[in-house]
Amino acid sequence: GRLLCGPGLRRSGAGLLVTKCGLLRHRAAGGGAYWVDSQQKRYVPVKGDHVIGIVTAKAGDVFRLDVGGSEPASLSYLAFEGATKRNRPNVQASALGVGDLIYGQFLVANKDMEPEMVCIDSSGKSSGMGIIGQDGFLFKVSLGLIRKLLAPKCEIIQDLSQLYPFELVLGMNGRIWVKAKTVQQTLILVNILEACEYMTAEQRKQALAKLSGN
């Protein structure tokens, strides 16, 4: 199979150039892939990434979203499930205002063009994407923490779910939206997630044990 050259590596001439510092990772499945696991806070849009965007403007037929990159992304009115030009369900333009949160994925994202987002997947289903509801809390963490949280069977998420029931949306652009039953529980979850970046597993378990004891 073909060897895939992932983030942090670049083909130059006959060889490979390492462009970022970090841990070199390898995946043997499907022909093999190498990439560099680096830590950064600044997001660069990548096609297919699921991100949380904030609506900054409505311009004609599109919304302008801030996704944390160098340019605002565009999201068409029609890029929602079941939307047609005539039939605009109430999840649509009228309900969506400046300042709302959207969870979507990038349809177009490269260095030469303005990024475009959609809230439907390739088969036309929304599969969890769309407007994120009212309340809850949005905050920013580093991209490495998001990748750790998105890993299957993430310990942090499992430990937190023992604490309180909550809703969680993770954006690959470093943004996390949390909502628990009360404001206090929401803020506790926010503080733990932000601190997870610097805590080891034992420190985290100690902090959670102290909280569930209260």
Added chain:
Amino acid sequence: SPSPGDTSVLAGLYGPAEAKISKELPDRAAMEVLLRPKVGLPGVVERSREQLLRQTCEAVVLGVLHPRTAITLVLQVLSDAGSLLSCCLNAACMALLDAGLPLTAVFCGVTCALDPDGTILLDPSTQQEQEARAILTFAIGSGERKVLMATTKGSCSVEEMQQCLAAAQRASNTIFQFYRDSVHRRYSKS
């Protein structure tokens, strides 16, 4: 551990971020360096150093991956005990590494001072800089220790400059090892 009075510079890197229309470049990132002295407003010396730093950084950053964006590097001088420009170069490179910007190489800065009797002093203090006949600062790249930037204050012969360059290239190994150790320490925590 650095004692008070040693040269130290705080570096902050922002980018790739949205660039002003007047400053954006169509095919690569626009790099900007701001150097703030410890006291007073930035003057001509700071402006010329900003240009040297900018040219060095532009040589290593893969700006073609982020066209029409702006990368801003802000350096604040905390204390100056000599060899300020090479300290700024080292701080700039560490900021680039820390921010995760794509680089083709890393670089380090080394300052050499030439005594009136021809002795080469590396990383001179302010006193040694004032007594020296010439002060040379080099930015050395990590691949094959190539020279990315060279600037001289004072006068020296070509042979003396070659000797200083060779000394600087030898000294750069220590600095690159320091970069490796710092990055290793950072990634071993995750």
